[in-house]
Amino acid sequence: MQSRGWLWLLWTLVVFVLLNIQALPEAANAPPEKAVGFRAFLLLTRDDGDTRRYQAYAQAILGRPYDGEFIRLGGLASPEPETGHAIVTPSRPLIPWRDFLVEYPPGVLIAAVPPALLTSDVATYHFLFCIEMELLLTAAAWLGVRTAERLKAGAGTQALKLSIVYALALGVVGVRHYDALVALSLSVGIYGLTTRRPALAGFALGLGVIAKGVPLILAPLGLWRLFDVERRGDLGRALLAASAICGLSALAYWGLAGDHAADALAYHADRPLQIESLYGAVLMVWHLFQRDLLHITFAYGSHNISASFEPALRKAATATTLLAIMSVYLWYGFARGRARDETERLTIFLAAAAAMLIAYIGLGKVFSPQYMTWLLPIGVISAVLSSERSRVLLISAAAATQIEWPYIYQINSPYAEPLLGAVALTRDLLLIAAAVSLLIDAYPSPVLGVETFGSRTRIAPSPTL
Numbered sequence: 001m002q003s004r005g006w007l008w009l010l011w012t013l014v015v016f017v018l019l020n021i022q023a024l025p026e027a028a029n030a031p032p033e034k035a036v037g038f039r040a041f042l043l044l045t046r047d048d049g050d051t052r053r054y055q056a057y058a059q060a061i062l063g064r065p066y067d068g069e070f071i072r073l074g075g076l077a078s079p080e081p082e083t084g085h086a087i088v089t090p091s092r093p094l095i096p097w098r099d100f101l102v103e104y105p106p107g108v109l110i111a112a113v114p115p116a117l118l119t120s121d122v123a124t125y126h127f128l129f130c131i132e133m134e135l136l137l138t139a140a141a142w143l144g145v146r147t148a149e150r151l152k153a154g155a156g157t158q159a160l161k162l163s164i165v166y167a168l169a170l171g172v173v174g175v176r177h178y179d180a181l182v183a184l185s186l187s188v189g190i191y192g193l194t195t196r197r198p199a200l201a202g203f204a205l206g207l208g209v210i211a212k213g214v215p216l217i218l219a220p221l222g223l224w225r226l227f228d229v230e231r232r233g234d235l236g237r238a239l240l241a242a243s244a245i246c247g248l249s250a251l252a253y254w255g256l257a258g259d260h261a262a263d264a265l266a267y268h269a270d271r272p273l274q275i276e277s278l279y280g281a282v283l284m285v286w287h288l289f290q291r292d293l294l295h296i297t298f299a300y301g302s303h304n305i306s307a308s309f310e311p312a313l314r315k316a317a318t319a320t321t322l323l324a325i326m327s328v329y330l331w332y333g334f335a336r337g338r339a340r341d342e343t344e345r346l347t348i349f350l351a352a353a354a355a356m357l358i359a360y361i362g363l364g365k366v367f368s369p370q371y372m373t374w375l376l377p378i379g380v381i382s383a384v385l386s387s388e389r390s391r392v393l394l395i396s397a398a399a400a401t402q403i404e405w406p407y408i409y410q411i412n413s414p415y416a417e418p419l420l421g422a423v424a425l426t427r428d429l430l431l432i433a434a435a436v437s438l439l440i441d442a443y444p445s446p447v448l449g450v451e452t453f454g455s456r457t458r459i460a461p462s463p464t465l
Contacts, residue, residue: 058116107211144377202241284421
């Protein structure tokens with residue numbers, strides 16, 4: 001425990017100091033290529049694009065002057081906001097989703113609004129938002145440590161060590177976006193399942209869904225896990241808690257959005273292939289040898305692939321992601337039937353959950369670097385209970401993510417595009433390999449003389465010598 005105290009101090013240094021070094025406010029919008037030395041480094045790592053978007057949302061909701069670049073009045077049918085940072089003063093507080101498009105689920109307001117209640121200054125908001133995310137990420141890591149320790153003696157310390165390395169490898173992207181809220185919801189969820197607090201697990205799942213939507217892919221897995229525990233009422237309590245938070249959020253959202261309730265879904269359905277996706281990365285490398293293959297456009301807040309074949313490839317990406325997720329469910333069905341004890345069942349559950357998240361991140365049409373935050377702590381705990389190979393692959397994927405963003409992505413060079421594609425492709429393959437490694441290591445090995453059939457076990461005949 002004493003050594004863990006030093007590790008928490010190291011975590012504080014990494015997350016609250018190293019990841020919170022920022023450029024001076026007046027240099028926030030200066031192009032990095034015009035800066036040199038440490039100032040250029042600060043500009044590259046500022047990464048305040050999304051925090052300025054969150055602040056614009058909060059300012060508009062509070063009826064304050066907002067940055068017009070990020071507010072799309074009139075919903076989905078309105079044109080894209082013009083470039084530039086014209087400050088707009090609304091005549092009244094604007095209603096999110098109804099008066100202007102918000103591309104995120106309702107949970108974004110949980111993270112975006114509190115810092116705006118304390119300041120209207122962009123730079124101060126950015127700093128306070130980062131502190132908020134660092135606190136959420138710390139809470140996620142703390143619960144992850146407690147979860148790991150329950151599964152295996154000493155695993156908590158190993159989980160904290162790996163969490164520090166993972167946060168350092170991932171870099172500033174882990175604390176400059178509201179995905180730390182998703183990481184915390186997932187951490188609370190697995191802690192609730194591990195400690196047999198079904199209502200807490202259900203609440204956490206609901207929180208994750210209203211924050212980003214993605215945790216919904218884990219819902220059947222969590223329910224399956226509760227069904228395996230065979231405790232009367234656990235499944236019902238989890239469903240009730242999840243339904244309560246999702247139901248109240250849905251009512252509030254429909255009340256706010258009105259006729260524009262489906263705009264956010266349509267927005268994401270229409271998003272093209274992002275250049276950082278697995279498919280976009282391959283095309284970026286291929287583009288080096290065939291210059292007329294595609295064009296790169298900017299829309300939906302990201303750089304995307306524009307080509308005649310892009311719509312078909314986009315559909316293929318969705319199909320591949322769904323197939324991978326269903327394959328992990330199939331793996332879980334076989335693996336849980338071979339588990340010999342509760343610890344092994346929980347290890348299998350964590351590996352499956354991490355693999356599903358990786359399938360969504362690594363095989364989808366959009367790969368935003370901040371998605372990697374979701375794997376702290378689920379991916380970290382699963383890797384601690386897995387092999388050295390899994391840990392190396394996971395950390396390498398995080399490090400490649402930081403190399404790609406913010407460093408290569410913001411370099412102004414004719415070689416930046418193929419280099420970005422190569423690094424992104426390497427990162428995607430490392431991440432997928434990490435998922436495969438987690439599943440391989442978590443699959444129970446057979447015990448001589450014992451056969452398992454679901455939750456039943458029988459002694460098999462001894463092999464003939």
